[in-house]
Amino acid sequence: MVSAHPRLAPRQAEARRQLVRRRRRGERPVLRHVDVDPDPGRPVPVLADLSAMTCGRMVRWMRAAGPAALAACALVAAAAPRTPADRRSALVEKIGAVPVPSAPASIAPPLPADAALRVPDAVAVDEAVRQLNSPDWVLQAQAIAVLARAKSRPAVAPLKEILAGKGRPWIRGRALVALAEILGRDALGDALALAADPSPELREAALEALGICGSPPAVAAVEARLADPVPSVRNQAVVALARLKGAAAWDRVAPLLADADSAAVVHAARALVYVGSPESRQALIGLLAHKEPAVRLAAAQAEREVRDPDAAPVLLKRVAADSTSEVKWTAERALLAYPPLVLAGPCLEALAAGDSSLYPVALRILAARPSHEARSGLANLLREHADRYRTVVLPALDVLAGADPPAGRSPAAGEGPSAYQDVFVRYLSGRDTTIRRRAVEILGQCSGIDHWALLKAPLADANEGVAVAAARALRKATRGAPPGGIVEYLAGVLKSGTPDAVEEALALLGERLEAAELPKALAALDPFLAGADSGARRLAVASLDRFADGDAGRRIAAAQGYLVQWMLLGPFPNDLEGRGMSAAYPPEYGVDFTRTYDAFPFGLGAAFKAQAAAAGGVARSALSIRPPEDDGAAGTTVVSFMLDLPQAKDIKLNMFWGI
Structure with a gap:
C-alpha cells in the first residue's frame, strides 16, 4: 500500500x-514508499518529489533512507543510463526490487516465504485504482504494481488510459506489463504494437509483456528485438525469449553469463529461471559467487523461484558471509521458499561441517521451515557434540521446542518437544542461567514426562528466573500433588528461595494443597504467618485460602498470633465450688464442665495487668485479670462473647465489666 x-x-x-x-x-x-516490482521484498522509503531531484541529492536522501537505497543507486549505476531523467526513472524501477536488509535475532524467524507474493486485499485494490489518477508518477507506479499482483479486472480500463496517454514512457510501460499480467493473451495486440516503439522503455516493457502473453507471434517479435541497438532492450529480449522457449533459449542466454556488462549478466540470471536445463541450473548457482553484488542479488532472487536443492548450501553461505546485506537478506528469503524437507539436509550438513559462521543461519532457517527430520538430526548433533554448539544453544533448543504433534490431537510421550527431553534435561545444570531457564520452560511444554521429578532441582535454583520458570512450568504442566505431598516438595524453596520464587511456590501450594496436609503446611508457613513482613503474610494466607472456613480457618489465624481458641482457666476468685463457668459458647472448645479444681478463696481485690503479646508479627499489649500479688497465686480469665445483632442501620453497644 x-x-x-x-x-x-x-x-x-x-x-x-x-x-x-x-x-x-x-x-x-511511515514515509511514502515505492513498490514497483511484483516481488519487491521490503519497499524502500523515497521522497515524493524524486522525479525532480538531481542524482546527487537523490543519493543523499537514499543514504538517509538506509543501506538498501544505496544498493539501489549502485544497481542504477551498473545499468548506467546516459541522461539524468533516465537515471531517475531507472532508480525508481530498481528500488522495488531491492529489499531492505533485516537484522533478526539469533532465532527470530524471518518473514514468511510468501510474504511478498500475497494477493492484495480488496481495500488495497480499491485504493490503488483511485491512485492511478495521482499526478505523482511514483504513486502511479506503486498502484500499478499492486493491481498487477492482484490481477484486478476493474483496473483494465484506467490502465489502458495510461498506456494510451502521453505520460512518461516508463509508466506507460508498467501499465502494459500490468495489463499482460491481468489479461494474458488479450494484451498481445498492444504488446506487439509497442515492440517497435521509438521509446526504449516502451520496447523493453513490450518485450516483458510478450514474455507473459506467449504465442508464436510473440516469439517472432521477441527474436526481432535481439538485435535492438539499445543494450537494455536486447537484454530484456533474452529474458522474454527464455520465458517463451524454455530450454531452447539456452544458446541465447549462455553468452550473456560472461558479458562484461553486469546489467547483461543480471538479465541472464533472470532468464535462467525459465530455461530450466541442468546447465542453466549450474550456471545460476555459479552466479551466486559473482564479483558484482547486483548479479549475486539477481541470482538469489532467481533461486527463490527455481528452488534448486543443489543451490541451498551456496545460499546458506551467501547468507552467512556475503559482503552485501541486501544479498544476505535476499538469499535468506530464497531459502525460505524451499520445502522444509529440502532444507533439512543442507542445514544439518552446515551444522556438522564445523563452520561456526553457518550455525546461526542454519538454525534460523530450520526454525522458520521446520521438519521432523531436521529436528531429529539436530538433536543427535547436540547429543554427540554439545560443546561445539555452545554459542548457539538457545536457538538450537528453540528449534527442538517447536516440534508439533500429529494434526488433530495433543502430543503424547515421544512426540513433540518431549521426544527430545533428554537434550533439554542436559542443559538444566549448565552455567548459563538463560539456557537453564529456557530448558525449564521447554520442559514445561513437554507431555508424558515426570515434571515433578525433572523440575524439583530447578525449583530451588539460586537464580530467581530459573526458579520462577520452574514453578510456573509446574503450575501449567501438572495436576494434583507430587508423591510425598506438595508441602514436602516445596519445603526447600519456601525455606531459602528468593521472594519471587517463594511467591510462585505459595501460589502452587494454594492450588495443590489437600486437607490432610494442612498441619504440615501450617508448620512450613509459620515463619511467614508470624513474621513481620505483611506481604509475606498475605501470600501465605492466600495460599491457604481454600481452608479458611471452620476449624482450619481458626488454626490459620492462630498461626498468625491471633487468639481464636478460647479456653477457661482457673482458679477464679471466690469460686468455692471449683466449677468455673457452667456454660461455654463458641468459639470456646474443650471445656470439661464436670471437672473441678481446688478453689482458692481470697479477697475481692483484683488487679488488671498489661502483658506483652504478639499477634501477626506485631508486638501488642494484652490485659489480664489477676489477684493481688501478696496472696501468692495468680489466675487469668479470658472470655469471649457472641452477639446476634439485629439488622439495623444504627447499632450502639454498651459493655460493662464487673469485678
Whole structure:
C-alpha cells in the first residue's frame, strides 16, 4: 500500500486521507514508499518529489533512507543510463526490487516465504485504482504494481488510459506489463504494437509483456528485438525469449553469463529461471559467487523461484558471509521458499561441517521451515557434540521446542518437544542461567514426562528466573500433588528461595494443597504467618485460602498470633465450688464442665495487668485479670462473647465489666 508523511506529500489532503486509511487498518504511518516490482521484498522509503531531484541529492536522501537505497543507486549505476531523467526513472524501477536488509535475532524467524507474493486485499485494490489518477508518477507506479499482483479486472480500463496517454514512457510501460499480467493473451495486440516503439522503455516493457502473453507471434517479435541497438532492450529480449522457449533459449542466454556488462549478466540470471536445463541450473548457482553484488542479488532472487536443492548450501553461505546485506537478506528469503524437507539436509550438513559462521543461519532457517527430520538430526548433533554448539544453544533448543504433534490431537510421550527431553534435561545444570531457564520452560511444554521429578532441582535454583520458570512450568504442566505431598516438595524453596520464587511456590501450594496436609503446611508457613513482613503474610494466607472456613480457618489465624481458641482457666476468685463457668459458647472448645479444681478463696481485690503479646508479627499489649500479688497465686480469665445483632442501620453497644 502507499503511505505518505504529510510533510512530504505533494498534496496535504491526499496524504492525510492515506494516513487515516492506514490507521483504520491498524497500520503504522511511515514515509511514502515505492513498490514497483511484483516481488519487491521490503519497499524502500523515497521522497515524493524524486522525479525532480538531481542524482546527487537523490543519493543523499537514499543514504538517509538506509543501506538498501544505496544498493539501489549502485544497481542504477551498473545499468548506467546516459541522461539524468533516465537515471531517475531507472532508480525508481530498481528500488522495488531491492529489499531492505533485516537484522533478526539469533532465532527470530524471518518473514514468511510468501510474504511478498500475497494477493492484495480488496481495500488495497480499491485504493490503488483511485491512485492511478495521482499526478505523482511514483504513486502511479506503486498502484500499478499492486493491481498487477492482484490481477484486478476493474483496473483494465484506467490502465489502458495510461498506456494510451502521453505520460512518461516508463509508466506507460508498467501499465502494459500490468495489463499482460491481468489479461494474458488479450494484451498481445498492444504488446506487439509497442515492440517497435521509438521509446526504449516502451520496447523493453513490450518485450516483458510478450514474455507473459506467449504465442508464436510473440516469439517472432521477441527474436526481432535481439538485435535492438539499445543494450537494455536486447537484454530484456533474452529474458522474454527464455520465458517463451524454455530450454531452447539456452544458446541465447549462455553468452550473456560472461558479458562484461553486469546489467547483461543480471538479465541472464533472470532468464535462467525459465530455461530450466541442468546447465542453466549450474550456471545460476555459479552466479551466486559473482564479483558484482547486483548479479549475486539477481541470482538469489532467481533461486527463490527455481528452488534448486543443489543451490541451498551456496545460499546458506551467501547468507552467512556475503559482503552485501541486501544479498544476505535476499538469499535468506530464497531459502525460505524451499520445502522444509529440502532444507533439512543442507542445514544439518552446515551444522556438522564445523563452520561456526553457518550455525546461526542454519538454525534460523530450520526454525522458520521446520521438519521432523531436521529436528531429529539436530538433536543427535547436540547429543554427540554439545560443546561445539555452545554459542548457539538457545536457538538450537528453540528449534527442538517447536516440534508439533500429529494434526488433530495433543502430543503424547515421544512426540513433540518431549521426544527430545533428554537434550533439554542436559542443559538444566549448565552455567548459563538463560539456557537453564529456557530448558525449564521447554520442559514445561513437554507431555508424558515426570515434571515433578525433572523440575524439583530447578525449583530451588539460586537464580530467581530459573526458579520462577520452574514453578510456573509446574503450575501449567501438572495436576494434583507430587508423591510425598506438595508441602514436602516445596519445603526447600519456601525455606531459602528468593521472594519471587517463594511467591510462585505459595501460589502452587494454594492450588495443590489437600486437607490432610494442612498441619504440615501450617508448620512450613509459620515463619511467614508470624513474621513481620505483611506481604509475606498475605501470600501465605492466600495460599491457604481454600481452608479458611471452620476449624482450619481458626488454626490459620492462630498461626498468625491471633487468639481464636478460647479456653477457661482457673482458679477464679471466690469460686468455692471449683466449677468455673457452667456454660461455654463458641468459639470456646474443650471445656470439661464436670471437672473441678481446688478453689482458692481470697479477697475481692483484683488487679488488671498489661502483658506483652504478639499477634501477626506485631508486638501488642494484652490485659489480664489477676489477684493481688501478696496472696501468692495468680489466675487469668479470658472470655469471649457472641452477639446476634439485629439488622439495623444504627447499632450502639454498651459493655460493662464487673469485678
